[in-house]
Amino acid sequence: MTESNFYPHTGAHAPAHTNPGPEARVPLVERVRVWFQSLFQPALAAGTRAEWHFSWLAEQKGWILERVDQTRAGMSRYRAAAGRSVKRGDYICRNCGNAEIELKCKTLYHDHDCYFIEYREIMRLQEMQRITGAPVVFALMERAGSGVRPGSLRMVKLDFLLDTHDYRAGRLYVPSTKCVRVPLKYTRPGFEVLRIMGGTGQA
Numbered sequence: 001m002t003e004s005n006f007y008p009h010t011g012a013h014a015p016a017h018t019n020p021g022p023e024a025r026v027p028l029v030e031r032v033r034v035w036f037q038s039l040f041q042p043a044l045a046a047g048t049r050a051e052w053h054f055s056w057l058a059e060q061k062g063w064i065l066e067r068v069d070q071t072r073a074g075m076s077r078y079r080a081a082a083g084r085s086v087k088r089g090d091y092i093c094r095n096c097g098n099a100e101i102e103l104k105c106k107t108l109y110h111d112h113d114c115y116f117i118e119y120r121e122i123m124r125l126q127e128m129q130r131i132t133g134a135p136v137v138f139a140l141m142e143r144a145g146s147g148v149r150p151g152s153l154r155m156v157k158l159d160f161l162l163d164t165h166d167y168r169a170g171r172l173y174v175p176s177t178k179c180v181r182v183p184l185k186y187t188r189p190g191f192e193v194l195r196i197m198g199g200t201g202q203a
Helices: 028-040 042-060 072-082 119-132 158-162 192-196
Strands: 065-067 091-093 099-106 114-118 136-144 154-157 179-183
Touching (some): 042 099, 072 119, 099 114, 099 119, 119 158, 154 158, 154 192
Parallel strands (some): 099 136
Antiparallel strands (some): 065 091, 091 099, 114 179, 136 154
């Protein structure tokens, strides 16, 4: 058994006919680091694995992604332009109108069929979208322990979410946690949202 055909969060084997998975491309030292991180900081390990999986899936489907500089220096000019706290997405999708994609590896709450995202983060992304004119898309992957559940990628455009009747009626905001519920019914599987937005990769 190799790490490339093993799903660490489930113990299940990938089908033998599939191509080597995303973790097979990651340097051994980095894989070992994340393995140890899985023991003590499983949420961080899951986030890193989500990045590996998302980048790999995007490449398989023909989406051209660039990582965004999230350092303080890289964000300083945007904060200066906005005059307030802003946030950039994790990736720019070059063959989808330079849309900014914010990747989230979150627990899926099956009783409500939804994810939760901090309201403050949504507002910071919306402000960045106003400044740059680039649409923001959430890419959501289900966390399973220290890993990512295969086939769980779903996306939703920020503007679409904020324009839903449920959001405008205040039914998605949870005051106790200061989070916004993101119901699965408002998301689409894989890269369908990018296709709808005119992107040239595959869904």
